[in-house]
Amino acid sequence: MKVVAFKRELQGSGASRRLRISGQTPGIVYGGTEAPMNITLDHNALYHALKKEVFHSSILDLEIDGKVQQVLLRDFQVHAYKQLVLHADFQRIDASTKIHMKVALHFANADVSPAVKLHGATISHVLNEIEVSCLPKDLPEFVTVDLSNIDVGHSLHIGEVTLPAGVTIVAHGANQTVATASVPAGHVSAEAAAAAPAAAADAKPAAKAKK
Structure with missing residues (x-):
């Protein structure tokens, strides 16, 4: 620009x-x-x-x-x-000197993650930007965070973020949390909803047999 x-x-x-x-x-x-x-x-x-x-x-x-x-x-x-x-x-x-710069995080593939697709979880973004170190020519406009493998109850950490070539993260630790997945209170997951009718059907014959 x-x-x-x-x-x-x-x-x-x-x-x-x-x-x-x-x-x-x-x-x-x-x-x-x-x-x-x-x-x-x-x-x-x-x-x-x-x-x-x-x-x-x-x-x-x-x-x-x-x-x-x-x-x-x-x-x-x-x-x-x-x-x-x-x-x-x-x-x-200076083109030959590395710079430190904060760049935005763009989150992708949340809708196909096990957390969302199977459990209806909500993924919370803990960080919206990270500080990186690189040569000026390698400075990315943003860093993409792939959420496709995140499951409910788990977190994605900064050490798991894939960076463009020549770029390293300037962070306090690789375990710093970037995003978390959790099921909202009172929300029934797709698996639980599908299992409920089957469990009820199994319970009826058992009750008749007892009589």
Whole structure:
């Protein structure tokens, strides 16, 4: 994705306030061998870009006064109740240096898992994103979590998540829970519902024999 910005000369809260009134958002780009640079961005373009998941976990082409450099969105601040982006921080990247980045988890195949298909269980997502380490070229837009084998009463852990080539997880432990499967209270599983009539039919002859 491409982001267009302009070098910002004026600084301070008063200058930033005037920028926001004029439809601009102040920001900064830092990192690498160059000095940090204060920038301004078009507010509406930035506001809509922030709604896209890919904008938060992709290498961005930041163009400043005609010069393009690759960056990551590292932070942004929004107004407490207005639809207003107050500030954005971007970090320059080096193609040969690994980066740490949080990427979203996309959950797939829950509907064909034993937990859901056989037991009508609910799968709860404990984590919605993970931090990964990789070279910039290997940074995934998201990581897919395959739930096809999860069964009721079991959990899927971070060590079981399949990662793209060149990507490793930065985590506190391989046993960190990603998702769990449990049957809601009062819910009868498909197996139990099918077994109930058979059990009742077996009980009737036994009762007659006793008489």
